[in-house]
Amino acid sequence: MxxxxxxxxxxxxxxxxxxxxxxxxxxxxxxxxxxxxxxxxxxxxxxxxxxxxxxxxxxxxxxxxxxxxxxxxxxxxxxxxxxxxxxxxxxxxxxxxxxxxxxxxxxxxxxxxxxxxxxxxxxEKKAPDEINFSENIEKDTPIQDMKALMKKHIEERDMDISWQNQNPKLTINEEQVSLETNTIDEIKHQIKNEKRKISWEDEIDYHEKYITLKENYSMLYEDYLQMKMNKII
Structure with missing residues (x-):
């Protein structure tokens, strides 16, 4: 009691x-x-x-x-x-x-x-639950070949180092970018002027050809008239 x-x-x-x-x-x-x-x-x-x-x-x-x-x-x-x-x-x-x-x-x-x-x-005093390690034991398999594992690890590390050497980090020079940007703008402006110049030259060349053709036609026409007059006489 x-x-x-x-x-x-x-x-x-x-x-x-x-x-x-x-x-x-x-x-x-x-x-x-x-x-x-x-x-x-x-x-x-x-x-x-x-x-x-x-x-x-x-x-x-x-x-x-x-x-x-x-x-x-x-x-x-x-x-x-x-x-x-x-x-x-x-x-x-x-x-x-x-x-x-x-x-x-x-x-x-x-x-x-x-x-x-x-x-x-x-x-009541409950006993703590028994910890079950069976899952971890099943997944934890022994290493069969330590030498092969170390070799593979070294090869993977060497590949990473080689890739980094072949692909250096990209660095940006702000001053150089600014200069290149100005140069590009100048090239664009120059190309625009060249196009305009070519257009004017084409117009001048076309006008000169027209005059030349016109003069040649006039000369041919005079020759034709001269030949015709000669036949009549």
């Missing part, structure tokens, strides 16, 4: 019964000392009933349920007796709601079981 009389278990029972409105009304007019004495007397009653024996968690849970039912029935009985007394008995009549055995008992037993479960989880 060590767990039953422990501070944690008594606090658990105390919190559960205080959620019952009927018990709250019953304890309302009692002093703190009277409440503690009343509760301790109930714990003592069940301790004597079962004796100083070691309890399993299941046995502790069963006894706690019995304690809650006992307290609810005891309080209900006291309230019924007070309701049946006359006003001349010098006892204050306490009005309590009707006791619904099935619903109320089931409700608070359910609350108790939830708190009991939390209490058990605090007491």
């Amino acid at each position: 060590v767990y039953f009389v422990s501070k944690e278990n008594q606090n658990l029972l105390w919190n559960v019964i205080h959620n019952n409105s009927t018990i709250q009304i019953f304890l309302k007019n009692m002093s703190t000392d009277d409440k503690n004495h009343w509760f301790r007397s109930i714990i003592e009653h069940f301790y004597k009933k079962y004796g100083p024996v070691d309890l399993s968690f299941y046995q502790l849970k069963t006894i706690n349920k019995e304690v809650i039912i006992y307290i609810i029935q005891y309080v209900q009985k006291q309230n019924n007796q007070i309701q049946n007394q006359s006003l001349s008995d010098n006892f204050q009549q306490i009005q309590t709601p009707a006791y619904e055995k099935n619903n109320r008992e089931e409700e608070y037993i359910s609350q108790f079981e939830m708190r009991q479960k939390e209490y058990n989880q605090m007491l």
Whole structure:
């Protein structure tokens, strides 16, 4: 019964019964000392009933349920007796709601079981989960040929160094870029002027050819007229 009389278990029972409105009304007019004495007397009653024996968690849970039912029935009985007394008995009549055995008992037993479960989880010490290394062991295969592996590593490194030597990093000279840009603009301007010059030269050459052809035609035409005149004569 060590767990039953422990501070944690008594606090658990105390919190559960205080959620019952009927018990709250019953304890309302009692002093703190009277409440503690009343509760301790109930714990003592069940301790004597079962004796100083070691309890399993299941046995502790069963006894706690019995304690809650006992307290609810005891309080209900006291309230019924007070309701049946006359006003001349010098006892204050306490009005309590009707006791619904099935619903109320089931409700608070359910609350108790939830708190009991939390209490058990605090007491239990779970062993840490076993670490499984099987997956890593299966994937970790031994190196068959260390010499070949080192040779391959050296070849790959040499290839990287060779590639870097053949492909040096590109560096940009801003001054050179600026000069080249100006040169390109000058070349574009020069090409434009050359095109314009060629166009003018073509026009001049065409005009000169036209004049030459015209003069040649005139000369031929004069020769023709001269020949024609000679035939007539």
